[in-house]
Amino acid sequence: MTNLKTLHFYATPEHDCSYLEGFEAKTLFVDPQEIITTDAYSQLSDLGFRRSGKHIYRPYCANCQACISVRVDIGNFAASKSQKRIINKNRDLKVVTVPAQFTDEYYDLYAKYINTRHSDGDMFPPTPDQFSAFLIDGGQKGCFFEFRDPDNKLVALAVTDFLNQGLSAIYTFFDPDETQRSLGTFAILWQIKETKRQDLDYLYLGYWIRECQKMAYKVAYHPLEMLLHGQWIPVD
Template sequence: MSNMQTLRFYVTPSHNCSYLPDQKAKTLFVDPQMRISTDSYSQLSELGFRRSGGHIYRPHCEGCNACQSIRIPVELFKPSKSQKRILNKNRDIQVIRKFPIMDHEYFDLYKSYIDQRHADGDMYPPTPEQFHQFLVEGSIDSWFYEFRDTDKKLIAVAVTDHLHQDMSALYTFYDPAEEHRSLGTFAILWQISEARRRGMNYLYLGYWVKACRKMNYKTAFRPLEMLIDGHWTHYRQE
């Protein structure tokens, strides 16, 4: 099992940026052949790294710092009026924790979500192999949180990593027909509550890019901390 002193890192060649059009990007990866301990993964998260399947990475672009790592201090978080309405709207939902696996129920929901919400993204078209590589492979202490309605129908899945003292919200996919529930926001609110219940310090939300409209929802959770020049600072909306 590798520790922080023995980790190896690689930088990718320039590639098209996933967030900003007409921009090139580079990514710093931890060697995917190395077994990463929860301790090392927790430290890497503190340094702004993120997990996608079997890859732990961080943007490494020359002359650009648009991708900002963000996290929520769960003990300080207070839901807004609109977030309270979303919590009330979803009081009927039951949440069940499951070990990450590839099965038809999960994939059918994932496919519907990608097809209808992200057909313009790099995860389209979704395949079972892609689902497995993205959400099942590489898990250290990772869980699928199932969100089911009163009829036991699966309407959302939040994929979450448990670190030593924090949680990391990796990805949420949900039934587009249930859009009125605001399930993406509800999943984050639920994970904040779960992290607080477990005595965790932070819920990591990955990266925020100011110029990327699809990421605007992340700044609705307050207070929010942002990693700037190696230091976590409170985000203040301009």
């Protein structure tokens, strides 16, 4: 197993925080030239690191601990009544596992999603190069999960990495016109089911920030664990 002590890390200068207005942020990156094995990536995920393209990173802010890593405890997960309704509502969808790749179909859905839902964010405006750098580059063991309706229309796509102890939900985008399906929620519920099918322990959901409304959905999956002071703690 890779010894994390041999890896090189780099910290960025302080910059405007993407999530909290008026705050400065700092990020710690693993040297992108390093060869990161699945073992090392799994260890880094347990230390609160995430992947964006070829970059593996975590917040490194001296005076703020607002970004909290969260993961779902798969063995004890129980869907709520509303989540069960969403599952039933999407039983007609077919999910197919495919390699991470660029297609016009994927990019068109991604661009529609970003333009509609995140025109105020860092990923706007979307470009094909940005799509590839964000969701394909990196060389980690992962895949795309396609969600297709009975007419074979792509309605959602989940980008997911494989860890030794679980799955890491990197990003999900979906057709913003299909609001009645609650596709964002369903994609997470489906990945929880897939994690359990693979007999793995956790689905990693990235960072949760109490003051960031866009991240509020992450605390709807119980039981949830948060990385607090270096320890994964179950929370209500």
